Amino acid sequence: MNEQELRERIAMHGQSIFNRGLTAGSSGNISVRVPDGMLITPTNSCLGRLDPERISKISNTGHLISGDKPSKEAFLHHSMYQSRPDEQSIVHLHSTHSVAVSCLENVDRSNALPPITAYYVMRVGTLPVVPYFAPGDERLAGAVEQAAKASRAVLLSNHGPVVAGKSLDAAVASTEELEETAKLFLMLRQEKTRYLTDADVTELNQRFPG
Known part of the structure; x- marks a missing residue:
């Protein structure tokens, strides 16, 4: 896709995400790499009404090239990339539900969610939990960069998920x-629950790598 097509696709996904209640108000942000930097949703913008x-x-290097002022969480995206x-x-x-899990005291900090379904294993894999930092605290950048070495998705404590993908569609699906x-x-x-076994997870990772 060229840059204009990527802009339009970000807006399309943002509207879909917002309309289905996956984020509210001006929360959340989306980015896509381009050859000379990245496109990212602007600060204080509603994903349902992106221009x-x-x-x-x-x-x-983080300098604004065009468009509105970028999300104040752009540094998270840079760190993960x-x-x-x-x-x-x-x-x-x-x-909502991902944030709820991020607030639980007794989750496994190395992997917050168990392998409940095959598609979770295939699209997310593991979910390390990053310690809490106040919004905009740039110490979060180092914590995300470290956690992201092990997984394409991380969960920010008392905040929410940050998920990467090989394309915009893949990141949204994950x-x-x-x-x-x-x-x-x-x-x-x-409830007593049967999670996928280690053998199940290994088989999925072999059948559907990356």
């Missing part, structure tokens, strides 16, 4: 799968 022409374009050079897009939402799995996890917490 493709006003989506921010910033250089690899640093750790995952093959990924081309990142979605960060405040999706984010949606993560939110549905978080919902299932919360629904099943009081």
Whole structure:
């Protein structure tokens, strides 16, 4: 896709995400790598009402090239791209069930969600939890960069998920799968549940690598 097509696709996905209640108000942000930097949704923008022409374009050093002022969480995207050079897009939402999991005290900090379904394993894999930092605190950048070395998705404590993908469509699909799995996890917490076994997960990773 050329840059204009990417802008339009960001707006399309943003509207779909917002209309389905996966984020609210002006929360959440989406980015896509381009040869000379990245496109990212502007600060204080509603994902449901994005103007493709006003989506921010910033250089690899963080300088604004065109569009509105970028999301104040652009540094999160830059940090994740640093750790995952093959990924081309990142979605960060405040999706309800994923945020709820990020607030639980007793989750596994190395992998917050168990392998409930095959598609979660295939699209997300593992979900390390990053310690809490206040919004905009740039110490979060180093924590995300470190956690992202192990997984394409990380969960920010008391905040929400940050998910990378090899394309914008892939990043959105993985984010949606993560939110549905978080919902299932919360629904099943009081029930005896069969999770996928280590052997099941190994087979999936061999059959569907990357």
